[in-house]
Amino acid sequence: MPYIEHGPTDPHTFKTHLVKSKRILALCGAGLSASSGLATFRGAGGLWRTHDAMSLATPQAFVKDPSLVWQFYSARRQAAFSAKPNAAHLALAALSVKNKDFITVTQNVDGLSPRAGHPPEQLYPVHGSLSTIKCTSIFCSYTEHNNFDMALTPALAPSRTPADVDAQPPTIPVLDLPHCPKCGIGMMRPGVVWFNETLPNDLLESIDDWIDQGPIDLCLVIGTTGQVWPAAGYIGICKGKGAKVAVINMEIDDDPHLGGVNTADWLFKGDCAQILPDILEPIIGSMDEVRELLGDTDKFPATTSSGGPVTDTSNNNDTTSGTGEGTGYY
Numbered sequence: 001m002p003y004i005e006h007g008p009t010d011p012h013t014f015k016t017h018l019v020k021s022k023r024i025l026a027l028c029g030a031g032l033s034a035s036s037g038l039a040t041f042r043g044a045g046g047l048w049r050t051h052d053a054m055s056l057a058t059p060q061a062f063v064k065d066p067s068l069v070w071q072f073y074s075a076r077r078q079a080a081f082s083a084k085p086n087a088a089h090l091a092l093a094a095l096s097v098k099n100k101d102f103i104t105v106t107q108n109v110d111g112l113s114p115r116a117g118h119p120p121e122q123l124y125p126v127h128g129s130l131s132t133i134k135c136t137s138i139f140c141s142y143t144e145h146n147n148f149d150m151a152l153t154p155a156l157a158p159s160r161t162p163a164d165v166d167a168q169p170p171t172i173p174v175l176d177l178p179h180c181p182k183c184g185i186g187m188m189r190p191g192v193v194w195f196n197e198t199l200p201n202d203l204l205e206s207i208d209d210w211i212d213q214g215p216i217d218l219c220l221v222i223g224t225t226g227q228v229w230p231a232a233g234y235i236g237i238c239k240g241k242g243a244k245v246a247v248i249n250m251e252i253d254d255d256p257h258l259g260g261v262n263t264a265d266w267l268f269k270g271d272c273a274q275i276l277p278d279i280l281e282p283i284i285g286s287m288d289e290v291r292e293l294l295g296d297t298d299k300f301p302a303t304t305s306s307g308g309p310v311t312d313t314s315n316n317n318d319t320t321s322g323t324g325e326g327t328g329y330y
């Protein structure tokens with residue numbers, strides 16, 4: 001129990017600090033969506049239909065077997081779009097509405113925070129989104145956001161997937177996989193950050209701009225071990241700017257050296273969907289008030305698109321470069 005002497009579990013001292021806090025940064029991981037019922041496929045033994053899920057989340061896997069990788073992502077899209085935002089997503093969305101100087105950096109690609117009504121300008125999905133798809137042609141930059149179609153092509157319809165989870169998925173001809181509606185040539189790919197790819201620079205720069213604007217009062221580490229980049233880096237940066245750190249996670253005992261930061265100020269072990277509405281209550285009010293504030297708490301934002309065929313290839317989507325500390329997950 002390495003944290004007990006440093007990490008009070010008393011929500012009252014947290015709430016006292018929360019109401020005084022102006023600039024707040026939240027880091028979110030898979031635990032945020034746990035009570036929405038989504039599998040993460042992470043860690044040892046993360047299998048999808050007998051395949052190591054992590055081995056499917058690379059540009060190399062997509063080039064080698066786009067049929068298999070698209071079926072993996074199609075299944076994840078269907079699961080994510082069928083899931084509902086939980087009380088933790090709503091609580092963070094409400095805190096964002098109440099405090100315009102609160103930003104959320106999320107590693108989750110499930111899109112549940114946007115659907116909860118989290119203001120998009122205060123949300124940084126650094127690993128992309130399952131609802132984003134983009135053209136792979138080096139001559140095209142077409143990207144579609146908020147695409148919540150359950151089946152991007154007839155071949156990817158849920159009914160085409162074998163019910164037996166040990167059964168191999170069928171091999172889908174490339175022409176039956178999603179293709180770009182703009183250039184008509186490129187295959188579309190999931191708009192998530194794969195292993196060996198860099199995180200989106202524009203988002204990272206926006207986060208850095210926010211960090212540079214002044215002291216930070218509070219860092220919320222939610223549903224993530226905080227040991228992986230970029231979460232680990234941001235915890236240290238926030239502490240360096242004066243922030244107190246609160247960790248909300250199921251697995252606190254397994255994480256003795258949170259992000260290289262050996263002390264957290266508060267540790268709340270358990271389900272984020274139960275803890276966040278409680279500890280944020282002084283700002284967001286009751287969950288009834290949160291629902292009233294947010295209105296429809298399961299929105300599917302309208303589809304938007306950008307880009308298209310380009311002649312200057314310096315602006316294209318680079319799907320292959322990037323290694324090192326900017327490496328993402330999926």
Ligand SMILES: [Zn+2]
Pocket residue numbers: 135136137140141142180181182183184185186308309
């Ligand atoms: Zn295209």
